[in-house]
Amino acid sequence: MQKVLLPKPRRRAAAAAAGFALALTPLPAGQAAAADYKVGSLDITQPWARATPKGASTGAAYLTVTNSGSQAQRLSCASSAAAGKCQIHEMAMDNGVMKMRPVQGGLEIAPGQTLTLKPGGYHIMLEGLKAPLKAGDTLEAMLTTAGGASVKVNFPVAAVGAPGPGTSAGGAGAKRQDPGVMQMHKQ
Ligand SMILES: [Cu+2]
Numbered sequence: 001m002q003k004v005l006l007p008k009p010r011r012r013a014a015a016a017a018a019g020f021a022l023a024l025t026p027l028p029a030g031q032a033a034a035a036d037y038k039v040g041s042l043d044i045t046q047p048w049a050r051a052t053p054k055g056a057s058t059g060a061a062y063l064t065v066t067n068s069g070s071q072a073q074r075l076s077c078a079s080s081a082a083a084g085k086c087q088i089h090e091m092a093m094d095n096g097v098m099k100m101r102p103v104q105g106g107l108e109i110a111p112g113q114t115l116t117l118k119p120g121g122y123h124i125m126l127e128g129l130k131a132p133l134k135a136g137d138t139l140e141a142m143l144t145t146a147g148g149a150s151v152k153v154n155f156p157v158a159a160v161g162a163p164g165p166g167t168s169a170g171g172a173g174a175k176r177q178d179p180g181v182m183q184m185h186k187q
Pocket residue numbers: 089100101123125181185
């Protein structure tokens with residue numbers, strides 16, 4: 001009896017393994033399939049950048065970062081071939097006016113914390129752009145941690161004024177009146 005029953009669980013295991021493999025089949029290429037990155041104890045998801053208007057010398061990129069480690073970690077942008085300078089900026093009120101400034105010593109992420117860099121908040125600032133960022137292109141930047149780890153991240157470029165990742169050029173979400181980063185940097 002036992003001999004007859006033995007193959008059954010094995011078959012089931014094989015079927016389960018096949019199902020698992022199916023679940024790991026890559027998603028169709030699209031907005032949700034943004035690459036994930038790991039640098040030190042930091043997980044980086046949904047990197048994206050905004051296209052820049054003609055003649056703009058600055059651009060911005062965004063991502064979501066989670067610290068899966070047990071110690072605080074600091075994230076910085078070391079460099080990007082697309083720009084002269086790459087820094088993480090924060091927004092802060094100064095005499096009732098919203099201004100941006102570089103985050104000194106890197107952006108700190110507490111253990112277990114998730115931070116989303118997005119328009120109007122923390123952002124990766126590219127200064128001295130060598131060419132406009134065009135929707136559909138990919139921006140590359142090297143991110144580093146205070147612990148010395150580094151990773152090259154690809155930021156798919158969304159439309160000018162896009163409010164979030166995966167917004168196609170000319171999509172409903174592309175609003176030019178967003179106060180955004182570019183304008184504020186012109187002061
Ligand atoms: Cu900035």
